[in-house]
Amino acid sequence: MSSQKKILTGFGSTAIHSGHQPDSNNAHLTPIYASSTYVFDSAEQGMRRFSKEEKGYIYSRWGNPTMTEAEEKISALESFGIIKNNEPLQLKSILHSSGMAAISALLLGKLKTGDKILSHFSLYGGTQELMDKVLPQLGIEAIIVDLRDLNKAEETLKNDDKIKMLYLETPANPTIQCVDINELTVMAKRKNIIVAVDNTFATPYLQQPFKYDVDFVFHSTTKFLNGHGTAIGGVLVGKDLEFMNERMEKVHRLLGGNSNPFDAFLLSQGIKTLELRMERHCKNAMEVAKFLQQNKAVSKVNYLGLASHPDHSTAEKQMLHPGAMLSFELKDGLEAGKKFINKLQMCVRAVSLGTCDTLLSHPASMTHFGVPKEKREQYGITDGLIRMSVGIENIDDILNDLERSLPNPSEEGA
Numbered sequence: 001m002s003s004q005k006k007i008l009t010g011f012g013s014t015a016i017h018s019g020h021q022p023d024s025n026n027a028h029l030t031p032i033y034a035s036s037t038y039v040f041d042s043a044e045q046g047m048r049r050f051s052k053e054e055k056g057y058i059y060s061r062w063g064n065p066t067m068t069e070a071e072e073k074i075s076a077l078e079s080f081g082i083i084k085n086n087e088p089l090q091l092k093s094i095l096h097s098s099g100m101a102a103i104s105a106l107l108l109g110k111l112k113t114g115d116k117i118l119s120h121f122s123l124y125g126g127t128q129e130l131m132d133k134v135l136p137q138l139g140i141e142a143i144i145v146d147l148r149d150l151n152k153a154e155e156t157l158k159n160d161d162k163i164k165m166l167y168l169e170t171p172a173n174p175t176i177q178c179v180d181i182n183e184l185t186v187m188a189k190r191k192n193i194i195v196a197v198d199n200t201f202a203t204p205y206l207q208q209p210f211k212y213d214v215d216f217v218f219h220s221t222t223k224f225l226n227g228h229g230t231a232i233g234g235v236l237v238g239k240d241l242e243f244m245n246e247r248m249e250k251v252h253r254l255l256g257g258n259s260n261p262f263d264a265f266l267l268s269q270g271i272k273t274l275e276l277r278m279e280r281h282c283k284n285a286m287e288v289a290k291f292l293q294q295n296k297a298v299s300k301v302n303y304l305g306l307a308s309h310p311d312h313s314t315a316e317k318q319m320l321h322p323g324a325m326l327s328f329e330l331k332d333g334l335e336a337g338k339k340f341i342n343k344l345q346m347c348v349r350a351v352s353l354g355t356c357d358t359l360l361s362h363p364a365s366m367t368h369f370g371v372p373k374e375k376r377e378q379y380g381i382t383d384g385l386i387r388m389s390v391g392i393e394n395i396d397d398i399l400n401d402l403e404r405s406l407p408n409p410s411e412e413g414a
């Protein structure tokens with residue numbers, strides 16, 4: 001594999017060719033190894049495998065060739081073009097059953113009672129709930145501040161020696177806020193604090209947190225990496241190979257949040273087109289943002305590609321393009337939001353993101369229905385807010401569907 005990696009100079013080629021696991025029949029694609037266990041030639045070989053003296057698979061909760069392919073692809077992409085100490089950066093990825101499984105495995109593998117974790121207030125709902133409802137039982141406290149305020153971040157880190165991990169998610173749900181990975185990592189490293197980044201919204205094509213010396217990256221591979229909405233999955237990527245191979249591999253195996261060969265196969269096929277898809281996703285998203293900005297029924301558009309987004313410059317600094325996620329506010333609130341969502345004909349009414357098709361959700365009536373209005377609004381989730389994962393359909397079809405479905409002020413007045 002390493003000789004092949006050396007000849008790959010492009011991101012797209014790396015996504016397509018890296019990680020391939022040869023098999024004895026010379027199958028073109030790495031097969032789906034639907035096997036729970038692996039056969040030993042002898043007791044002695046079993047012993048060598050268990051003692052790690054000999055490389056080889058033992059049991060599929062611990063590893064499987066179809067899963068290895070996806071893991072190696074993700075490592076190759078997250079480290080793509082990054083040189084550290086004159087060597088290409090080496091990473092290890094561990095595939096999980098979901099994004100949440102990858103996140104919780106790291107938190108449980110790294111943190112202990114009495115430790116604190118520092119994060120931004122705009123987080124994926126599941127991550128937020130993990131910090132609110134599961135970590136406190138273990139005596140681990142999450143401190144949530146606005147990490148876009150670098151002075152506040154510095155002061156918080158300075159005044160609390162219990163903080164052991166800085167947890168970043170950028171861009172984040174649903175107002176598409178960004179935090180500065182480089183500035184925050186420099187601060188954290190001064191105090192030897194671990195930095196972990198959820199890179200789901202950006203993907204390694206748009207943003208590579210390992211450029212800035214972070215320690216860990218997560219993905220919900222369910223989203224853009226799979227790209228077709230065919231499987232739930234997650235991955236934890238780390239650069240401390242000893243930690244990843246020993247402690248983290250142990251924690252992963254014991255918690256049992258392993259992926260499976262079929263989902264891993266789907267993921268590897270999806271990753272092959274990541275570059276093409278992201279280019280088109282981002283191009284479409286910019287068009288949609290400009291279109292919405294000019295529409296009279298829309299009072300606000302949150303898209304990182306617009307100069308009006310408060311985190312526009314942070315995004316420009318650390319992302320290749322501003323991504324495929326945006327949100328916008330309808331002037332007439334909850335009713336307008338529901339009406340608009342119901343009128344859509346091509347775009348899909350669904351939560352989740354990162355699929356080929358355009359997905360729209362209305363947080364006030366869906367994901368955040370149970371959250372009191374005042375609390376929702378603190379996080380920027382107003383009644384008329386619509387979240388959109390812009391797909392890779394032809395742009396005219398997306399714009400036509402939006403145009404047809406948005407309230408038409410002249411019509412309403414008539």
Ligand SMILES: *Cc1c(COP(=O)(O)O)cnc(C)c1O
Nearest residue numbers: 098099100124198200220222233
């Ligand atoms: C979806 C998502 C997750 C959780 O991933 P699952 O695969 O649903 O467990 C975590 N972080 C972000 C940013 C997400 O979008």
